[in-house]
Amino acid sequence: MERNNYPRLHNAAWPGVVGKGAPDSEPIIGLDTLLELTAGAEHEGQKFDGIDLWLADPHISIDSSQDDIKRVSDHIASYGLTVGSFVAPIWGGAGGGSAMGDDAEVARFLSQVEKACRIGRWMRDIGIRPSGGVRIDSSVGVGPWDADPEGNTRRIAETFRAAGKIAQDHGEFLVAEGEICWGGMHSWRENVKLLEMVGMPGVVGYQADMAHSMLFVLGANAEKDRLLPADFDWSDKAALDAAYKKVADALRPWTMDFHVAQNDGTTFGSGDHEKTGRHCQIDDPNGRLDVTKHAGYWLRDSSGNLTKKMRHICWDGCMFPNAVMERQDTWNKVLGAMVAVRDAHGWRE
Template sequence: MSDSHPNNFPKLHNAAWPGVVGKGEGSEPAIDLDTILDLTAAAEVDGIKFDGVDLFLFAPHVDIDATDDDLKALADKVKARGLSIGSVVAPVWPPTGGGSAMDEGEGRTKFLGQVRKATHIAKRLREFGVRPYGVVRFDSACGPSDWAQDPAGNQAKIAQTFKEAGKIAADAGERLAAEGEICWGGMHSWRTMVDLLERVGEPERVGFQADMAHTLLYTLGENAPQDRILPVGYDWSDPAVLDDALRTLTAALRPWTIDFHVAQNDATVFGSGSHDHTGRHCQATDPNGKLDIPRHAGFWLRDEKGQLTKAFKHICWDGCMFPNAVMMKPQTWNDILAKMIAVRDAHGWAE
């Protein structure tokens, strides 16, 4: 907070999961959490630093079966670097011990078991004084092609699983945010995402997590051509057309949004691991990025009248699948932090 940057909210967080997502097993080695924390804490632009990190509850960063002693040590190491913890990601997918939200049997049981563990960790981190805000992020842990075999039936099954997950979260004093990414069945288009949230019908328990890179793909109808908003053949030469598309998108999903990722996207898709034809994160300064990050963040952070929603206390940068050499450069994190500061300058507030 300074004369040139008067806002101190929302708080600015870096995501830790780029150190593990897409790493290992034939790829580059994971970057350990201590290194990610050090890189985050070292970044500084105009005297401003990151306020915290968001975490993936997955080893080697944070084991979903972490003990209280493990979590206390985690809280201490984060606080020692002058950082807080915000939102955390529940590993609900089958390869990580979870199960498909479409599976009414063992899959649902395993899915809910991971939600229970994640919300317990989130609660304990609050109690340890390192997590003043944030939600628990999750998704349906199933693909669009499987969902499409019975859209109505599968949507109802996912909604029921999410309802039960919301009750678990509420018991821990937590909220869940469903990730808007086109690789998740029932969440792969903006219309199916809104439908799913309405079926759950408990916004105080289950809301939406918007990522600027992933939600851009909603406007292109990737994995759901019938729900495309941008015209077919749009060549990005007319920014007003993109703005209109984003207004349609955010009008539908903003009321549900309780967690937000600042990100860049070049309008291409890719597949990696269990991700099915999903959005590509770009570096903050990528010349091929299609988003004006500070301006387009405002479509999510302000309502249709231009008023700040203040729906969450922090925002997080998300950039996955970058080479380790890029992630180990201090300039990478300063560039990211500069974009985050620009978003807060344009759409933040002072407390």
């Protein structure tokens, strides 16, 4: 019997950049190194199909010309890989601004979204990008948001709505990745509230990362939305399953992009990245998730039927040490986990 071939399996380029490059952190890992490791990974004859990209220097400049994008697309294709979702550099330190900031900040945020959507359209026209959205967040911490939760969420929603119209004009869609470090997106309830307020289903949706979303059950930065007690006994698998399913059930209708990941129930930050849900290696003995089973909470509906909404899924391993990321065996194991998810929750075309 032939194995499932959908959703396609992608690696991510941004773990080579996120939490790296600052004076007190490890150096950035170049795109070519990540392409080589991704293309070199193999598990039971299976390979990665593609890679999701970081649209910022030193990988791919958000200000790239159409000729630049043609060259980098040809380069990625030479590794036998396609392209999926993007991370748009919407943060202030990368040329953007807060989604709840003043008009100038919001204008910079929207400009970065427009540039990313333009690159997305170019790559679709080239034929290297058959699926994927443009990832955004609120680009502001929980502290500033907490000064006026209602007003600030409305402002973020206005910005996301304007960004969604830009995406529509380019034939793109946006995926907002909720993490405990992003104001207005730091709990499962706040994410649902924000997306409902934006009101653009199918255009502005959610990017579910298994590690980040798992922290929502602990109420990190959002005590009122905690689903498990502070002294939770992790051996109680049924309670974890119920809490995690509640989060997934609330956010699944909005989910348009999905990251397979592992988490040990703690937070972690590196370089200039705020603390958020820790990404663990797939075989970490302290990992709290049953990755294959819990991936099904996102890839199947509440009745257990496949949603088939995601044409590709991606691995996210942000803030792993470079010594881990630069070992081929790391990516062979990751690919093995991705194949297991696809075997359990995929389909064949």
